[in-house]
Amino acid sequence: xxxxxxxxxxxxxxxxxxxxxxxxxxxxxxxxxxxxxxxxxxxxxxxxxxxxxxxxxxxxxxxxxxxxxxxxxxxxxxxxxxxxxxxx
Amino acid sequence: xxxxxxxxxxxxxxxxxxxxxxxxxxxxxxxxxxxxxxxxxxxxxxxxxxxxxxxxxxxxxxxxxxxxxxxxxxxxxxxxxxxxxxxxxxxxxxxxxxxxxxxxxxxxxxxxxxxxxxxxxxxxxxxxxxxxxxxxxxxxxxxxxxxxxxxxxxxxxxxxxxxxxxxxxxxxxxxxxxxxxxxxxxxxxxxxxxxxxxxxxxxxxxxxxxxxxxxxxxxxxxxxxxxxxxxxxxxxxxxxxxxxxxxxxxxxxxxxxxxxxxxxxxxxxxxxxxxxxxxxxxxxxxxxxxxxxxxxxxxxxxxxxxxxxxxxxxxxxxxxxxxxxxxxxxxxxxxxxxxxxxxxxxxxxxxxxxxxxxxxxxxxxxxxxxxxxxxxxxxxxxxxxxxxxxxxxxxxxxxxxxxxxxxxxxxxxxxxxxxxxxxxxxxxxxxxxxxxxxxxxxxxxxxxxxxxxxxxxxxxxxxxxxxxxxxx
Numbered sequence: 001x002x003x004x005x006x007x008x009x010x011x012x013x014x015x016x017x018x019x020x021x022x023x024x025x026x027x028x029x030x031x032x033x034x035x036x037x038x039x040x041x042x043x044x045x046x047x048x049x050x051x052x053x054x055x056x057x058x059x060x061x062x063x064x065x066x067x068x069x070x071x072x073x074x075x076x077x078x079x080x081x082x083x084x085x086x087x088x
Numbered sequence: 089x090x091x092x093x094x095x096x097x098x099x100x101x102x103x104x105x106x107x108x109x110x111x112x113x114x115x116x117x118x119x120x121x122x123x124x125x126x127x128x129x130x131x132x133x134x135x136x137x138x139x140x141x142x143x144x145x146x147x148x149x150x151x152x153x154x155x156x157x158x159x160x161x162x163x164x165x166x167x168x169x170x171x172x173x174x175x176x177x178x179x180x181x182x183x184x185x186x187x188x189x190x191x192x193x194x195x196x197x198x199x200x201x202x203x204x205x206x207x208x209x210x211x212x213x214x215x216x217x218x219x220x221x222x223x224x225x226x227x228x229x230x231x232x233x234x235x236x237x238x239x240x241x242x243x244x245x246x247x248x249x250x251x252x253x254x255x256x257x258x259x260x261x262x263x264x265x266x267x268x269x270x271x272x273x274x275x276x277x278x279x280x281x282x283x284x285x286x287x288x289x290x291x292x293x294x295x296x297x298x299x300x301x302x303x304x305x306x307x308x309x310x311x312x313x314x315x316x317x318x319x320x321x322x323x324x325x326x327x328x329x330x331x332x333x334x335x336x337x338x339x340x341x342x343x344x345x346x347x348x349x350x351x352x353x354x355x356x357x358x359x360x361x362x363x364x365x366x367x368x369x370x371x372x373x374x375x376x377x378x379x380x381x382x383x384x385x386x387x388x389x390x391x392x393x394x395x396x397x398x399x400x401x402x403x404x405x406x407x408x409x410x411x412x413x414x415x416x417x418x419x420x421x422x423x424x425x426x427x428x429x430x431x432x433x434x435x436x437x438x439x440x441x442x443x444x445x446x447x448x449x450x451x452x453x454x455x456x457x458x459x460x461x462x463x464x465x466x467x468x469x470x471x472x473x474x475x476x477x478x479x480x481x482x483x484x485x486x487x488x489x490x491x492x493x494x495x496x497x498x499x500x501x502x503x504x505x506x507x508x509x510x511x512x513x514x515x516x517x518x519x520x521x522x523x524x525x526x527x528x529x530x531x532x533x534x535x536x537x538x539x540x541x542x543x544x545x546x547x548x549x550x551x552x553x554x555x556x557x558x559x560x
Binding site: 001005006008009010012013014015016017021022025026028029032033034035036037038039040042043044045046047048049050051082084085 | 438
């Protein structure tokens with residue numbers, strides 16, 4: 001990446017600013033990003049854009065034992081609705 | 089030090105809130121915690137029996153929308169922006185009776201690890217005002233440190249946990265998809281969540297329970313059963329359910345811990361010893377893949393930021409600096425009203441997503457992200473949680489780190505944002521008068537386990553009632 005790239009990026013990003021200001025930090029950013037190659041052999045080909053495709057299983061290792069369990073009821077849409085707080 | 093759930097027990101919660109407000113007001117002149125702190129006379133507190141925490145107050149980070157209350161995101165480009173609606177999390181807090189006391193200072197649009205990159209001046213660390221409070225949720229962390237209660241922040245790469253560590257408070261980044269992002273001003277959508285800062289674990293559990301209710305307006309919210317089961321367990325936490333840690337397996341990597349400064353690593357090992365005394369089984373595991381986090385995170389965060397922040401042009405959002413034709417005005421507005429760190433991330437993000445460069449950095453980062461996520465899931469199949477420092481150092485001095493050098497502070501915090509896992513900062517002690525925190529990461533939708541561990545460490549490692557001295 002060079003000064004011309006930075007000028008182009010400033011234009012694309014709609015920012016009126018001196019390209020020179022970005023050059024010193026650009027070297028550091030390139031050094032940071034060049035580390036990506038260290039790990040690439042381990043990485044699968046498929047990119048992960050978003051963590052939402054996580055496969056989640058309900059947890060089995062910890063049974064709920066508090067008295068609170070008895071009070072819990074679902075609301076009309078089936079979502080958990082807490083009982084009112086009780087004074088200690 | 090306000091405990092939020094005490095409002096429910098109190099005969100006169102409004103007088104508790106008045107004391108809390110006076111404390112915030114007294115510290116505000118010294119620390120610059122708020123971009124907007126409402127006047128006491130302007131806040132209409134009423135005690136409504138149907139709302140359990142009515143009469144209570146809560147600070148909200150200034151990138152979370154609040155109806156009728158200025159929301160600047162720490163940026164001069166939004167200095168006059170008043171949202172016409174509340175974020176879902178704020179709606180939920182109002183439903184339980186909490187009133188927004190003010191909007192807290194932050195690194196501009198969440199881009200910063202120190203709290204210094206705000207268009208409204210830096211927040212100072214309450215424990216030593218010559219040091220940074222951490223960012224980007226700097227004001228929220230400082231407010232909880234000096235007055236207790238809880239506050240909302242947002243966490244894109246550690247923005248709740250890092251300031252929590254530097255200010256000696258609890259800070260939780262929930263599982264991705266647990267809390268609605270409706271009304272959270274986007275910086276990097278695939279990484280960020282609204283998080284909670286609090287002094288007391290039960291307060292954190294109570295707030296999380298309420299703000300994690302499903303919001304159909306946010307398509308990134310999880311619709312799984314695991315979500316609802318977690319919410320049940322949160323109720324157990326704040327109603328005094330089981331708190332023992334006996335038998336829990338916690339993984340740690342000496343190589344990873346020792347990448348931090350010696351005195352920080354020492355505090356982490358001390359915390360591990362305390363956990364073992366509580367019955368936890370500590371297991372050494374390989375977490376070498378976490379070193380890949382920083383470069384992967386910053387490539388993705390900058391790419392998403394460059395897209396998200398295009399809307400601040402002085403027309404769609406923001407105030408315009410007029411000069412010549414339309415485009416000249418846009419260039420001038422963005423050049424003048426966005427801060428240096430924000431412009432850097434937009435420019436580098438634009439570069440790495442442009443033709444010719446996206447394959448060199450961005451796509452590689454997304455592939456490594458999948459590898460990191462798979463590795464962490466695998467490791468968390470062997471242990472219940474992994475332990476590491478929250479930050480590699482104690483809070484730096486004001487002005488000590490800036491620009492790309494600052495990114496190293498996020499060494500430990502970026503991984504859970506890349507993978508979506510929940511993570512917490514728990515205060516572990518002090519080194520040279522400055523706070524040190526430990527970070528625990530666990531499986532998806534086991535956020536309650538993190539709060540439970542925090543509760544187990546109260547009185548053993550962490551003192552939630554510890555007061556900050558004004559002269560400190």
